[in-house]
Amino acid sequence: MDHLSNLEAESIHIFREVAATFERPVMMYSVGKDSSVLLHLALKAFYPSLPPFPILHVDTSWKFREMIAFRNQRMAEVGVKHLVHRNEEAIANGISVFTHGSGVHTDELKTVALRQALDKHKFDCAIGGARRDEERSRAKERIMSFRNQHHRWDPKRQRPELWHLYNTRIAPGESVRAFPISNWTELDIWQYIKRENIPVVPLYFAKERPTVIREGQIFMLDDDRMPLLPGEKPEMRMIRFRTLGCYPLTAAVESTAATIEEVVQETLSARTSERAGRMIDHDKPGSMEQKKIEGYF
Amino acid sequence: MQQITLDSQRSLLRFLTCGSVDDGKSTLIGRLLYDAQLIFEDQLRGIHIESQRKLGDVDALDLSLLVDGLQAEREQGITIDVAYRFFSTAKRRFIVADTPGHEQYTRNMATGASSADVAVLLVDARKGLLVQTHRHSCIASLLGIRHVVLAINKMDLMEYNEDVFRSIEKQYREFAKQLNFTSITAIPMSALLGDNVFKHSTNMPWYQGSTFMAFLEEVDADAIHENEPFRMPVQWVNRPHQDFRGFSGTIASGSVKVGDNITILPVGTPAVVQRIVQYQTEREIAERGEAITIVLDREVDVSRGNVLSSVQNPASTSERVEAHVMWMHETPVQAGKQMLCKLGTALVPAVITKISGKIDVNSMEKLPADILTMNEIGICVVQFESKIGHDTYLENRDMGGFIFIDRLSNETIAAGMIIRDASTTQNITWHKMDVDTNARATTKGQKPCVLWLTGLSGSGKSTIANLVERALWAEGKHTYILDGDNVRHGLSSDLGFKAEDRIENIRRVAEVSRLMTDAGLIIIVSLISPFQSERDRARRTIKQGEFIEVFIDTPLEECERRDPKGLYKRARAGEIKGMTGLDAPYEAPENPELHVSTMAQSPEDSALHIVSWLRTKGFLHA
Numbered sequence: 001m002d003h004l005s006n007l008e009a010e011s012i013h014i015f016r017e018v019a020a021t022f023e024r025p026v027m028m029y030s031v032g033k034d035s036s037v038l039l040h041l042a043l044k045a046f047y048p049s050l051p052p053f054p055i056l057h058v059d060t061s062w063k064f065r066e067m068i069a070f071r072n073q074r075m076a077e078v079g080v081k082h083l084v085h086r087n088e089e090a091i092a093n094g095i096s097v098f099t100h101g102s103g104v105h106t107d108e109l110k111t112v113a114l115r116q117a118l119d120k121h122k123f124d125c126a127i128g129g130a131r132r133d134e135e136r137s138r139a140k141e142r143i144m145s146f147r148n149q150h151h152r153w154d155p156k157r158q159r160p161e162l163w164h165l166y167n168t169r170i171a172p173g174e175s176v177r178a179f180p181i182s183n184w185t186e187l188d189i190w191q192y193i194k195r196e197n198i199p200v201v202p203l204y205f206a207k208e209r210p211t212v213i214r215e216g217q218i219f220m221l222d223d224d225r226m227p228l229l230p231g232e233k234p235e236m237r238m239i240r241f242r243t244l245g246c247y248p249l250t251a252a253v254e255s256t257a258a259t260i261e262e263v264v265q266e267t268l269s270a271r272t273s274e275r276a277g278r279m280i281d282h283d284k285p286g287s288m289e290q291k292k293i294e295g296y297f
Numbered sequence: 298m299q300q301i302t303l304d305s306q307r308s309l310l311r312f313l314t315c316g317s318v319d320d321g322k323s324t325l326i327g328r329l330l331y332d333a334q335l336i337f338e339d340q341l342r343g344i345h346i347e348s349q350r351k352l353g354d355v356d357a358l359d360l361s362l363l364v365d366g367l368q369a370e371r372e373q374g375i376t377i378d379v380a381y382r383f384f385s386t387a388k389r390r391f392i393v394a395d396t397p398g399h400e401q402y403t404r405n406m407a408t409g410a411s412s413a414d415v416a417v418l419l420v421d422a423r424k425g426l427l428v429q430t431h432r433h434s435c436i437a438s439l440l441g442i443r444h445v446v447l448a449i450n451k452m453d454l455m456e457y458n459e460d461v462f463r464s465i466e467k468q469y470r471e472f473a474k475q476l477n478f479t480s481i482t483a484i485p486m487s488a489l490l491g492d493n494v495f496k497h498s499t500n501m502p503w504y505q506g507s508t509f510m511a512f513l514e515e516v517d518a519d520a521i522h523e524n525e526p527f528r529m530p531v532q533w534v535n536r537p538h539q540d541f542r543g544f545s546g547t548i549a550s551g552s553v554k555v556g557d558n559i560t561i562l563p564v565g566t567p568a569v570v571q572r573i574v575q576y577q578t579e580r581e582i583a584e585r586g587e588a589i590t591i592v593l594d595r596e597v598d599v600s601r602g603n604v605l606s607s608v609q610n611p612a613s614t615s616e617r618v619e620a621h622v623m624w625m626h627e628t629p630v631q632a633g634k635q636m637l638c639k640l641g642t643a644l645v646p647a648v649i650t651k652i653s654g655k656i657d658v659n660s661m662e663k664l665p666a667d668i669l670t671m672n673e674i675g676i677c678v679v680q681f682e683s684k685i686g687h688d689t690y691l692e693n694r695d696m697g698g699f700i701f702i703d704r705l706s707n708e709t710i711a712a713g714m715i716i717r718d719a720s721t722t723q724n725i726t727w728h729k730m731d732v733d734t735n736a737r738a739t740t741k742g743q744k745p746c747v748l749w750l751t752g753l754s755g756s757g758k759s760t761i762a763n764l765v766e767r768a769l770w771a772e773g774k775h776t777y778i779l780d781g782d783n784v785r786h787g788l789s790s791d792l793g794f795k796a797e798d799r800i801e802n803i804r805r806v807a808e809v810s811r812l813m814t815d816a817g818l819i820i821i822v823s824l825i826s827p828f829q830s831e832r833d834r835a836r837r838t839i840k841q842g843e844f845i846e847v848f849i850d851t852p853l854e855e856c857e858r859r860d861p862k863g864l865y866k867r868a869r870a871g872e873i874k875g876m877t878g879l880d881a882p883y884e885a886p887e888n889p890e891l892h893v894s895t896m897a898q899s900p901e902d903s904a905l906h907i908v909s910w911l912r913t914k915g916f917l918h919a
Contacts, residue, residue: 001586003309003390012588013547016532020601020642044576045588046545049537132381136363139380156369158378159709160404160625162411163698164547165639169707183392185383273337289368 004192008041011180013164014143015045015127018053018178021168022125025053025178026118029082031067032244034129036074036200037189038181042127043078053127055082056117060109061091062246064222070201085117097248098227105246111294115151118175125168125176133185134274137289143182149173153293186242186274187267194260204263206240206255217251242267242274307385310513311392313409314448315437316419317429318398321450323376325419325488326395327360329510332495335384336363360488377402379409388514398429403672404625406433407712410440411698414518417446417509422455422485425465431472432658432672438476439621439674439714441694444518445473445481448509453487457500475661480516484509522585526610527551527559528688528696530641531603535590543574543590544599549641549695550688551607552584553591561597562604562686563614569594602643604686604696612686612696615720621656621690622649622677624669626703626710631668632797635830636710638681640699646682647701648830650804651797653678667795678719680834690714734840737817739919741775745814746916747839748907751826751886752849753878754864755856757895757903758823761849764904765821774917777813779806781824794875800831807835814843819916827883847907848889853878855896 001009018025027042029035042051057071075082090108097105118126132139142158144166159167170176184192193200210221212232219226221234226248228234239252240263257266314322330336340363348359363382370377376397384391394409410416416437420430437445447469455461466483473481484493485504492498495510507515528549535543553559557570572592573580583589591605599605606612624630630649638647655666655675669675690697701711738745748765750758762778769776781802785792788805792798803826810820826832836844856878857865868876875881886892891910893903911917 001584003307006309006586009547009586009588013532016545016588017642020533046533046535047576047590048541048543048574049535133383136380139382140378156377158405160408160700160712161709162408162700162712163694165698165700167639167700167702167707167709169637169702171707183381183383187385271337272339 011041012045014180025125026056026123027127029055031071038129040198057084058113059086064247087113127178132182135288145177147175190264203241206258208236210234211237222247309390311413312415313394313413314417315433317427320419320421321488323361327363328488378405415444416442419448422451435658443479447483452485459503525550526607529605532642543592545590547588550693554582558608560608563684613718614684615718616681617719619716619719620713622675622713629670637702643685649677650680651678742919744916746843747810747820750823750847753856755859756849756851758849760900762821762823768908776819778821803831807838827877829884846889847891848886851895
């Protein structure tokens with residue numbers, strides 16, 4: 001078996017373990033490329049059945065408009081039960097990056113929202129598309145990652161995880177985050193998208209888009225909620241995204257890679273990590289670990 | 298970043314770094330990635346800033362920060378948990394597990410080692426071989442790793458002296474003779490300065506061998522998987538609608554074709570493979586490692602935990618195996634602990650019935666032991682509560698490796714590797730009797746059964762057992778008492794009072810009881826039998842419906858007040874160790890057929906209660 005087929009088989013095995021051993025699993029779907037691969041793997045794992053769990057999108061209300069359109073279209077195509085959850089209270093209180101900073105934004109609209117959704121539906125396992133090559137603290141996490149009643153991760157007391165034997169036993173109220181694509185890299189993701197012809201949000205491909213530059217990073221103006229700073233003027237640039245999150249927190253890269261082949265080629269020669277474009281990882285050293293401890297994905 | 302070609306055929310090598318604390322494991326991985334220009338610019342900037350903050354030097358670059366991803370690790374400068382890094386060169390793709398050196402975190406090292414093909418064992422040239430060097434070698438060998446790189450590090454601090462290197466290498470090769478490695482490659486290096494990591498060192502012209510990176514790119518670590526028998530543990534029953542029923546799983550060994558005869562273990566039901574289904578396709582043949590869904594030619598009972606297996610060479614289904622057990626929990630374990638065992642996709646209750654020894658990691662010798670503390674590796678007999686399909690670990694990691702899970706906390710408390718089948722009844726066929734149990738019992742006007750009286754020492758078991766027997770005798774019934782004290786004089790005179798001896802004693806009493814029920818008798822067993830798991834095992838030994846658990850319930854204070862044999866007094870004086878109820882646990886029956894409280898009624902009434910129960914259940918008529 002080649003490398004991608006190996007990765008695929010491992011991921012399918014993990015999906016099936018989750019479906020067979022948890023009472024109420026759910027698959028997190030954040031519309032990005034990793035979620036696209038995750039969804040494709042879930043369809044493969046249970047064929048000819050549909051995935052035996054619902055799909056959940058935690059919507060911060062700050063996603064790119066193209067992401068939401070893509071999500072709605074994909075969900076209609078695959079026919080799996082799907083849910084969208086927002087922290088409506090925080091949204092009604094006007095929480096945003098611009099007014100409260102990225103810390104509060106992420107905490108309220110992502111971490112708290114996720115906890116709300118898990119509690120509301122009493123999900124005992126949330127499947128996510130995190131990869132170990134994304135960030136240092138993710139590289140430390142188990143494939144089946146235990147969470148206590150408060151959704152907290154204890155990095156110092158992780159369960160040993162040998163071979164392909166996943167301990168999925170939990171007490172009531174506790175839960176597990178399962179990561180079927182832990183061992184995939186960004187390059188594997190793109191090569192697999194190419195091999196399997198998986199649909200992804202068009203924002204991953206280069207196009208002329210309205211942008212501004214802030215602190216050396218390129219931001220796309222997705223709608224009129226992003227206030228321009230004095231002296232800032234939108235300019236059209238040929239850009240694409242390596243990673244997708246909330247638009248005010250996700251920087252683009254200048255690129256001409258407009259096809260999947262060109263994106264794979266560009267990924268091969270990248271000199272910075274994809275998460276360089278994610279503002280929330282860099283708030284302070286170890287900031288991703290702290291967010292994860294508190295229940296962030 | 299180095300330009301690499303787009304080639305999905307490049308092979309994958311999984312390796313781990315291990316060894317004692319401070320030997321430079323994380324630094325070595327950091328150095329390798331740095332010199333091979335495999336670190337993204339933003340990540341490098343990040344650790345530059347952190348290095349300066351940590352070391353107070355503008356030029357400082359602490360490469361270990363690339364892999365030590367947890368805050369606690371960076372604060373303490375140690376590795377706590379295994380980190381996985383992914384990188385590629387023109388020749389290969391790599392997954393490296395950087396594992397902790399502290400003994401406290403050995404279980405995390407084992408986690409990283411369980412999926413690795415090559416172990417990179419770091420040794421600090423100043424310190425030589427340490428206990429952790431030996432322990433990690435031992436674990437790597439037991440887990441089936443066959444190739445070792447002995448990375449003798451910090452050569453810069455020993456003036457790049459060849460003799461230092463040669464002497465450590467010699468010692469290690471001597472030690473490793475007892476291990477199952479097929480190759481050991483010693484490389485002198487300085488991870489801090491980069492000598493022999495990615496580039497040949499000019500400081501050590503006496504070393505002509507491969508650099509670390511060259512070795513990793515070239516080592517042939519592929520295991521050979523030819524002619525292995527087919528095994529597929531069933532993960533999930535795939536039933537989208539009435540007309541499709543498939544069994545999904547990953548092939549653990551061998552291959553399977555449409556039309557193959559297979560057997561479904563542990564029952565051994567035969568079937569033929571009708572379809573092999575994958576996403577929107579049908580396959581004719583599928584091989585080891587593939588995730589598939591199999592449709593069989595007939596309606597058979599198959600569920601998660603079953604193993605679809607080759608007919609010619611089926612997996613073992615014995616309930617008893619000998620295994621290496623690596624204990625991973627702070628609380629030590631003795632024989633008798635009831636746990637859950639996950640093997641393949643099966644999850645069954647299991648118990649360690651005997652600890653026959655432990656491995657001394659320094660000498661690889663087997664030492665006597667009846668208790669395992671954290672990070673010790675024992676040789677144990679494990680009894681599964683029900684039959685499950687398995688192979689030895691040497692034959693197949695996925696069919697011979699298992700974990701133990703604590704029933705209360707759900708923590709993973711041990712990892713095990715099956716050495717051999719330990720069922721004592723292998724190859725012995727059952728001699729079929731012509732005069733059967735029913736015939737024997739009928740002539741006696743009764744139905745055979747075992748009254749299993751359990752309770753603390755001094756609770757009144759023997760007294761009540763005698764009264765019950767006299768009452769039955771008066772009715773002309775055929776009975777026999779097996780008393781815990783009496784069997785110690787004959788049947789179990791070779792046994793002591795250690796946990797494993799007590800378990801063996803209970804096993805013998807249960808087996809003798811079964812023979813006696815076959816003879817049509819009513820057996821009254823009077824035995825403390827403190828563990829539920831052991832009583833459950835006795836219950837399984839006896840024919841269904843014939844085992845009657847009777848809890849003789851007397852509070853400890855009352856037993857100690859009565860103290861008919863003076864045992865409590867001696868235990869309190871420190872003359873007896875392991876006294877049930879004092880310094881050894883007693884697990885009250887969870888669901889006994891009969892619960893007799895001696896505080897509420899006299900022994901005579903208790904006996905009457907038991908006899909009338911037997912009467913209403915029909916045991917006293919043929």
